[in-house]
Amino acid sequence: MTHRISRTAPALALGLMLFATGGVQATDLEPLAATARDASDQLLELLKKTVTKAAKEKGPVYAIETCNTKALPLTKELSEKLGIDVGRTSHKLRQPKNAPDAWETKVLADFQARVAAGEKVKDMEFYEVVEGDDGQTFRYMKAIPLGGVCYNCHGDKIKPDLKAKLDELYPEDKARGFLPGDLRGAFTVKMKM
Ligand code: HEC
Incomplete structure (x- = not known):
């Protein structure tokens, strides 16, 4: 089984959790x-x-510009409001500032393996307590499936005007070529314990 800690495997999760923490x-x-x-x-x-x-x-070109200028500031504002570090990351990045750290890279690889083994992206998550120099941190990730609307800007048939805008704003863009239902990335949350 490739199942890790998930809501659908509480018994296994308990065992792993005791082991992990x-x-x-x-x-x-x-x-x-x-x-x-x-x-x-x-x-x-x-x-x-x-x-x-x-x-x-x-229109959609403006929506891309809005995403470019607003997504990160809104993410930061929400984190401050909630007092919780929340963000987005991916194994195929668009915004370089969303790059995964070592722990997130490992979890994203695990999500990809779970998808390859047939698990649905929806509701896929993983969490554990991580020990660091600064004490214990609760870390959580939730997989993001690609939806129909998302396909316009992340799919395999991006319209020329949108493609041109994406090329301009994200010369290193890897977040294209996804199909509906694919693993697009993940939400990532950190909470000090
Ligand atoms: C109008 C175009 C557009 C649509 C529609 C869109 N995105 Fe994006 N997406 C972007 C842009 C632009 C960024 C980069 C934002 C930034 O610079 O902070 C982005 C970034 C992301 C990221 C952050 C990770 C990374 O690679 O930087 C995720 C995850 C993501 N999109 C998922 C989705 C999902 C899921 C949907 C559908 C619910 C969606 N997007 C719809 C344009 C779009």
């Missing part, structure tokens, strides 16, 4: 996971609302 119970972590899940959902809604509004008002 040296005694912190999985049941202690579920409320933290719920908070992290909620922060991820809030970020999704915020960005979706912003892009949809921009596209409606001035």
Whole structure:
């Protein structure tokens, strides 16, 4: 089994959690996971609302510009408001500032393996307590599936005017060629314990 800690495998999760954290119970972590899940959902809604509004008002090229100028500041604002470090990352990046760290790279690889093994992207998540020089941090990631609307800007048939704007803003862009349902990336949350 390639299952890691997920809501669908609580017994396995408990075992792994005890192993991973040296005694912190999985049941202690579920409320933290719920908070992290909620922060991820809030970020999704915020960005979706912003892009949809921009596209409606001035079209998709403007929506890309809006994403470019607003996504990171809005992400930072939400983190400050919630007092939780929430963001987005991916194995195929568009915005270099969203680059995954070592832990996130490992989890993204694990998500890809789970997808390859047939698991659905929706509801896929992983969390654990990580020990660092600055103490314990609860770390959480939730997989992001590619939806129909997302396909316009991340798919394999991006319209020429959108493609030109993306080329201009993201010369290193790797976040193209996705199909609906694909693993696009993940929300990532850090909470000091
Ligand atoms: C109007 C075009 C557009 C649409 C539609 C769109 N995106 Fe994006 N996406 C972007 C741009 C531009 C960025 C880079 C934002 C930045 O610079 O902070 C981005 C960044 C991201 C990132 C951050 C990781 C990275 O590679 O930097 C994720 C995850 C993501 N998009 C997922 C989605 C999903 C899921 C949807 C559909 C719900 C979606 N996008 C719809 C244009 C779009």
